[in-house]
Amino acid sequence: MTIDTHAAPQTDAWIIIPAFNEAQVIGDVVAELRSVFANVVCVDDGSSDETGDIALRAGAHVVGHPVNLGQGAAIQTGVEYARSRPGASAFATFDADGQHRVKDVVTMLDRLRRGDVDIVIGTRFAGSTRTETPPLKRWVLRTAAWLSPTSRRLGLTDAHNGLRVFNRKVADDLVLTMSGMSHAGEFIKLIDENRWRVTEEPVEILYTDYSMSKGQPLLNGVNIVFDGFLRRRLRR
């Protein structure tokens, strides 16, 4: 894939990749990101394969959980690492399975730098992008977005998109407590509670056989809804 590379790699942006047993693809994903971004941190979420070593060799900083905690916890760890690095002013979360396009991150960062928003979330369902989302998945994701009063109020159509770009303010205040896959909904609630200014940007998702096999089964939606209801009780 060719990318309209900027003259020098971007140094103020940190790309955060949560990864669990992604040795097969993590090298290429990191290398491609590194052609545009100087700073990539891969959070190895207790993988049993060589994910961490491969990411390190491809040029990423590697932070390794000693045990598997889940994607939400990995994102939180990555953000805490990145925000402690000097000069970090923009942050992006990027899935390790290669389903996102680097080009979209560049577009979203440009959008963020206009300065009128704090966070930009990728969406499969807005604008003119023709992402081939499988019909059942599409229906479930759209229903999930519609069922959430917060998503509707904020005008978000694809809360479970793994591609997010945000500024220092969001990174400093981010506290994800849902370790597993329920963090996407928690992210949306945090946006609402902290009054972060949010917008969406159309992105394309590359549904490869690999990313489809690694993706979360739709039944997991039940867990996500359940955790969402209980979250309020847990905040103390």
Add this chain to the structure above:
Amino acid sequence: MNWIQVLLIAAVITLLVYLLRSRTNAKAKAWVKVGYVLFVIAAIYAILRPDDTTVVANWLGVDRGADLLSYALMIAFVFTTLSTYLRFKDMELKYARLARAVALQTARTPDH
């Protein structure tokens, strides 16, 4: 006295002794102990005079004392399940923070 009554009372008293001997010293635990002593007294009473539970049940519009006990048990079970669930979530969060601290201390940076 029936044998079953002897066995039940022995079991309840054993549990009471076990609980009161445990050395958890938080103030909140004290209330748990007080509650447990009251529970043991009520339990022994109910074991010795099972028909009295029917009287209480009738006050509340339930036919049999055994039904009343099973309703109380259901509520207690749901309460226990929920509090265990919340406690587990709390533990999970602490565990995640611990693992995160370890991860951040052992971060590896690329050479180039």
